[in-house]
Amino acid sequence: GQSLEQPSEVTAVEGAIVQINCTYQTSGFYGLSWYQQHDGGAPTFLSYNALDGLEETGRFSSFLSRSDSYGYLLLQELQMKDSASYFCAVWGGNMLTFGGGTRLMVKP
Amino acid sequence: GAVVSQHPSWVICKSGTSVKIECRSLDFQATTMFWYRQFPKQSLMLMATSNEGSKATYEQGVEKDKFLINHASLTLSTLTVTSAHPEDSSFYICSAGSSSGRGASYEQYFGPGTRLTVT
Numbered sequence: 001g002q003s004l005e006q007p008s009e010v011t012a013v014e015g016a017i018v019q020i021n022c023t024y025q026t027s028g029f030y031g032l033s034w035y036q037q038h039d040g041g042a043p044t045f046l047s048y049n050a051l052d053g054l055e056e057t058g059r060f061s062s063f064l065s066r067s068d069s070y071g072y073l074l075l076q077e078l079q080m081k082d083s084a085s086y087f088c089a090v091w092g093g094n095m096l097t098f099g100g101g102t103r104l105m106v107k108p
Numbered sequence: 109g110a111v112v113s114q115h116p117s118w119v120i121c122k123s124g125t126s127v128k129i130e131c132r133s134l135d136f137q138a139t140t141m142f143w144y145r146q147f148p149k150q151s152l153m154l155m156a157t158s159n160e161g162s163k164a165t166y167e168q169g170v171e172k173d174k175f176l177i178n179h180a181s182l183t184l185s186t187l188t189v190t191s192a193h194p195e196d197s198s199f200y201i202c203s204a205g206s207s208s209g210r211g212a213s214y215e216q217y218f219g220p221g222t223r224l225t226v227t
Contacts, residue, residue, distance in 0.1 A: 033214050042201055042218035044154065050214075060201035088150060095142065100151045 002026045002090055009100070011105045012078055015018030019074045020102045022088035032064050032071045033096065035090045043087060078106050110136045111170030112204055114219035122227055128188045129222045134146055137182035138204035142216065143175075146199040158185040158202075190227040199223050 001009040004024045022032065031050035037045040049055055049064035050069060061074040075082055083106045087095040111134040121127050131141055139160045144152040156177050157165040164177035175190040178190055201221040205213025 033212055042220050043203075043216075044218070045215050048214050071225060075151060094140075096214070096216060097154070098152045103149070 002092065002097035004090060004097065006086075006088055006102045008098045008100065009103045011107065013107050014078055014080060014102055016078050017074065018078060018104065019075045020086050020104070021052055022071050022073075022099055024069050024071075024088070024090050024099075026090050026097070027055075027090065028043070028092040029066070030091045030093050033060070034060075034062055034073045035087045035089060035098075036084050037087065037101070038084045044100075046086075048091070056069075075104070080106050080108070082106050110134075110204070110217045112217045112219040113207060114151045114202060114222050116222060117220060118223040120225045120227060123193050124191055126188055127224060128186055129200055129224075131185045131187070131204075131219050133183045133204045133217075138154075139182060141179060141185040141202055141204045143185070143187050144203070145178065145199045146221075148199075149171065152201065154162075155164055155187075160185075179203075189224065192224070194226045197224055197226045 006022045031048055032049045034046040036046050037043040047062040049062050052066055054063045059076045063070040077084045083100045085103050088099045112134045115130045136175050143155045143160045145155050157179045159181040160179045160182055166172045174190055175207045177187040196224040199221050201218055203216040218227050
């Protein structure tokens with residue numbers, strides 16, 4: 001089976017940097033995805049890591065260490081609009097399994 | 109990017125009635141679509157994988173006779189909640205992958221969701 005662990009809540013101030021960690025235990029692993037979901041909305045795709053290392057996309061970066069079964073999402077220059085839930089998800093080749101989600105609250 | 113629509117966006121129904129939710133991929137074809145349920149402040153729980161032209165694959169604990177899935181074409185999957193009860197009230201979301209993967213992809217495009225309230 002699959003299980004993913006991530007912190008339930010993180011609070012940070014505008015302009016700061018925040019890192020959301022994700023550890024996973026899976027029976028099949030192709031890669032780690034990150035999704036953002038605002039309250040009442042649908043999840044939107046942020047990033048995908050299939051290989052070890054850091055992937056950067058604008059203010060957001062995602063990291064993966066397959067040997068440690070660990071990844072993180074790094075959000076820089078936080079903005080109020082970044083307040084949302086962030087989910088890590090393991091892609092097993094035919095389906096996504098989501099972590100419990102991290103609720104990020106950005107304060108002025 | 110690819111667009112996935114859902115209809116209706118919200119629905120209120122009485123206990124014992126059935127509700128049909130549609131999921132459409134608007135600008136791409138998807139042989140595989142996924143149906144999730146999400147309770148407030150919780151994660152997305154995969155209910156079933158909808159396969160075009162064949163039976164859906166249900167996750168453990170999901171009653172296939174209660175949650176009927178039909179994937180009649182490459183752009184449409186429907187989820188029917190039969191004999192709905194208050195505990196079925198939830199946010200139901202579908203997703204599909206890009207056309208290159210024919211639906212199964214790490215990059216899933218999600219519909220806007222359907223909020224079901226059963227009274």
